[in-house]
Amino acid sequence: MSFTIAIDGPAAAGKGTVSKAVAAHFGFAHLDTGLLYRAVGALTLTGTPAIEAARALVAEDLENPALRTPEVADAASKVAVIPEVRAALVDFQRAFAQRSGGAVLDGRDIGTVICPEAAAKLFVTASSEVRAQRRFKELTGRGLETSFEDVLADVEARDARDRERATAPLVPADDAVTIDTSEMDIAAAVGAAIAHIEAALGPLAPR
Numbered sequence: 001m002s003f004t005i006a007i008d009g010p011a012a013a014g015k016g017t018v019s020k021a022v023a024a025h026f027g028f029a030h031l032d033t034g035l036l037y038r039a040v041g042a043l044t045l046t047g048t049p050a051i052e053a054a055r056a057l058v059a060e061d062l063e064n065p066a067l068r069t070p071e072v073a074d075a076a077s078k079v080a081v082i083p084e085v086r087a088a089l090v091d092f093q094r095a096f097a098q099r100s101g102g103a104v105l106d107g108r109d110i111g112t113v114i115c116p117e118a119a120a121k122l123f124v125t126a127s128s129e130v131r132a133q134r135r136f137k138e139l140t141g142r143g144l145e146t147s148f149e150d151v152l153a154d155v156e157a158r159d160a161r162d163r164e165r166a167t168a169p170l171v172p173a174d175d176a177v178t179i180d181t182s183e184m185d186i187a188a189a190v191g192a193a194i195a196h197i198e199a200a201l202g203p204l205a206p207r
Contacts, residue, residue, distance in 0.1 A: 041075030
């Protein structure tokens with residue numbers, strides 16, 4: 001039997017951390033769908049056209065150690081607004097979601113487009129200032145030189161692109177439960193997510 005958990009939200013809201021913890025708790029597989037767009041973005045930085053890169057993407061591309069750099073994150077945000085890129089990656093995501101034993105997918109359109117019939121849907125968010133502070137701390141912790149103001153501007157620009165794109169804009173699914181992590185620590189956010197998922201799955205929730 002398979003269960004699909006859809007977790008969406010903007011950058012640096014904590015959805016990746018929550019998703020990994022939820023997957024570990026229930027023994028489900030996990031897919032950070034943002035890596036797909038980062039992999040496509042990374043390929044465009046080497047000169048490959050975005051649509052061509054998306055159609056030729058293979059699992060090994062997700063192992064590129066450069067996928068977590070700010071340059072690739074910016075490129076990913078730009079290619080994600082291209083309808084043909086999103087369409088090319090739909091099958092990859094849906095196939096992962098249907099694997100037996102359960103799957104957790106996190107991204108920006110999982111509950112609305114990729115897996116609208118998911119057993120449970122969460123929308124993990126936080127204020128732009130809090131998310132920028134988290135990203136600033138992450139980047140400087142890796143030795144990258146930047147300023148909080150630049151990181152905040154980047155977060156807000158990415159938010160705008162995500163919300164305003166014509167195809168699969170970033171919005172909560174109508175039946176998603178919103179978790180605002182602005183004033184939550186990791187343990188509280190994960191606990192809230194697990195509680196909502198257990199309530200959604202009811203007696204079918206893995207124990």
